[in-house]
Amino acid sequence: MDTKTAPRHDSAELTRFTRDIPFPAFLLSHGFAPQEGSKPPSHYEMLHPSGRLLHLNQRGGTWLYRNPANPEDKGTIINFLQKEGLTLGEVRIALRPELQSADLPQRQQQMDLQIGQANRRAAREELQRFVRDIPLPQVMEDQGWVLDRSESSRNAMKYRCGSEVLIVGQKEGRWVYFNPLDRQDNGTVVNFMIHHVEPNLGKARALLRSYSDGKGLWSPAISVASPGIAGEQEKEKTRQAREQWRELPPVSGKARDYLLSRGLEPHTLEVYGRAMRTETIHGHENIAFAHVRFDDVTEAFALSGWERKGPGRNGKSFSGFAGGKGIAVFAHQERDKQLPIQALHICEASIDALSKAQMDGLPRQHLYLSTGGGWGKETEKALLALLDRQRPQEVILALDNDLAGQQKTKEITELLTGWQEKNAGQITITEAVPKGKDWNEDLQAGRAPQESLEQACEPTHGTSLDR
Numbered sequence: 431m432d433t434k435t436a437p438r439h440d441s442a443e444l445t446r447f448t449r450d451i452p453f454p455a456f457l458l459s460h461g462f463a464p465q466e467g468s469k470p471p472s473h474y475e476m477l478h479p480s481g482r483l484l485h486l487n488q489r490g491g492t493w494l495y496r497n498p499a500n501p502e503d504k505g506t507i508i509n510f511l512q513k514e515g516l517t518l519g520e521v522r523i524a525l526r527p528e529l530q531s532a533d534l535p536q537r538q539q540q541m542d543l544q545i546g547q548a549n550r551r552a553a554r555e556e557l558q559r560f561v562r563d564i565p566l567p568q569v570m571e572d573q574g575w576v577l578d579r580s581e582s583s584r585n586a587m588k589y590r591c592g593s594e595v596l597i598v599g600q601k602e603g604r605w606v607y608f609n610p611l612d613r614q615d616n617g618t619v620v621n622f623m624i625h626h627v628e629p630n631l632g633k634a635r636a637l638l639r640s641y642s643d644g645k646g647l648w649s650p651a652i653s654v655a656s657p658g659i660a661g662e663q664e665k666e667k668t669r670q671a672r673e674q675w676r677e678l679p680p681v682s683g684k685a686r687d688y689l690l691s692r693g694l695e696p697h698t699l700e701v702y703g704r705a706m707r708t709e710t711i712h713g714h715e716n717i718a719f720a721h722v723r724f725d726d727v728t729e730a731f732a733l734s735g736w737e738r739k740g741p742g743r744n745g746k747s748f749s750g751f752a753g754g755k756g757i758a759v760f761a762h763q764e765r766d767k768q769l770p771i772q773a774l775h776i777c778e779a780s781i782d783a784l785s786k787a788q789m790d791g792l793p794r795q796h797l798y799l800s801t802g803g804g805w806g807k808e809t810e811k812a813l814l815a816l817l818d819r820q821r822p823q824e825v826i827l828a829l830d831n832d833l834a835g836q837q838k839t840k841e842i843t844e845l846l847t848g849w850q851e852k853n854a855g856q857i858t859i860t861e862a863v864p865k866g867k868d869w870n871e872d873l874q875a876g877r878a879p880q881e882s883l884e885q886a887c888e889p890t891h892g893t894s895l896d897r
Contacts, residue, residue: 566605640750678707716740724815
């Protein structure tokens with residue numbers, strides 16, 4: 431073929447290379463193999479034995495690739511071959527036969543078929559693992575369901591959430607539930623998620639994945655038949671949580687970068703750093719926010735688990751939980767334990783609590799509390815114990831600006847009112863509603879922060895929840 435029929439700089443030919451040649455199948459001939467994250471026909475992850483990982487997708491009909499480990503290693507199939515050392519002329523010579531060959535399209539179809547089969551098999555195995563390994567009661571308690579001990583037994587535990595009732599037990603080694611008023615509402619932990627938490631199966635899967643690494647930190651709350659054994663299980667769960675927490679490093683790396691990207695300042699992370707750690711899950715660094723529960727026996731707060739938050743994949747934030755949910759409490763590292771707590775702020779998520787603290791000016795004698803997005807008996811118990819210990823002058827209900835937040839604000843107000851009547855407490859109860867959906871949204875939007883609540887407190891050290 432001479433230069434008259436194929437000009438050296440024929441842009442139409444280059445475009446055909448990038449559009450018509452199946453790039454994923456082409457990489458197979460260069461030693462790459464498809465990985466688990468591949469989702470034909472829109473996304474492929476191809477790995478070379480040398481460790482070079484390439485992400486491929488089509489944009490406007492053009493095949494593009496990028497190397498997440500090397501920002502300079504990206505582009506089209508032409509750029510890929512140039513990275514291999516070929517000149518543009520050599521690239522043309524190498525790719526022209528591929529335009530006429532039926533081999534690559536056939537290999538692409540076969541590869542997509544194999545990936546699809548593998549993905550479906552992995553999806554089935556994942557659902558089976560969820561059903562087998564994740565304790566349904568833990569998920570329910572994290573979503574605000576409360577065990578009715580008086581109407582529960584070892585084989586049938588009754589959980590309540592508002593006016594709803596579900597019966598939970600085990601069948602052939604799996605946790606199952608049923609709704610006595612709705613025959614369609616029954617099944618495993620997966621069915622519970624779809625019926626009561628997230629109807630989209632893909633999103634429900636993402637939520638359930640966060641429980642895999644928390645396996646072993648939960649034990650049944652019911653102790654009707656064997657209170658001694660249940661008590662020992664609770665102690666073991668707390669011990670395991672403490673050991674795992676001690677092994678987590680301080681906030682750093684991508685986990686810290688994520689918090690900074692959410693508008694939080696380095697000084698804020700330093701001030702409340704005692705309640706945060708970095709947790710690595712499947713190679714991804716996430717933030718872990720400590721949760722505590724109140725132990726009636728020791729009459730002290732004990733770490734029970736932690737909220738998880740991080741950048742996730744594909745630009746979507748990751749949320750999850752490990753262990754038992756209670757409350758996350760953020761105390762200023764320089765608060766004076768000899769002085770009273772001026773205000774206790776109750777938020778729904780730890781990032782919202784930190785965001786509000788930063789907008790308030792990081793007041794030393796204020797505590798910021800996160801419920802972790804749920805409300806259960808342990809959350810309520812820990813909050814009341816915190817009120818008993820700290821006797822704050824004011825409680826500020828700072829939940830999300832939505833219907834759920836409004837309803838929970840009313841419920842907590844009733845709880846606080848009852849506590850006041852029982853304890854003759856003199857606490858001012860107020861509400862603080864974000865302008866957006868939550869406090870972090872306000873922080874990132876640059877909305878005017880509240881006037882600093884910082885008072886003239888001499889900086890002294892101390893962060894314990896107990897006086």
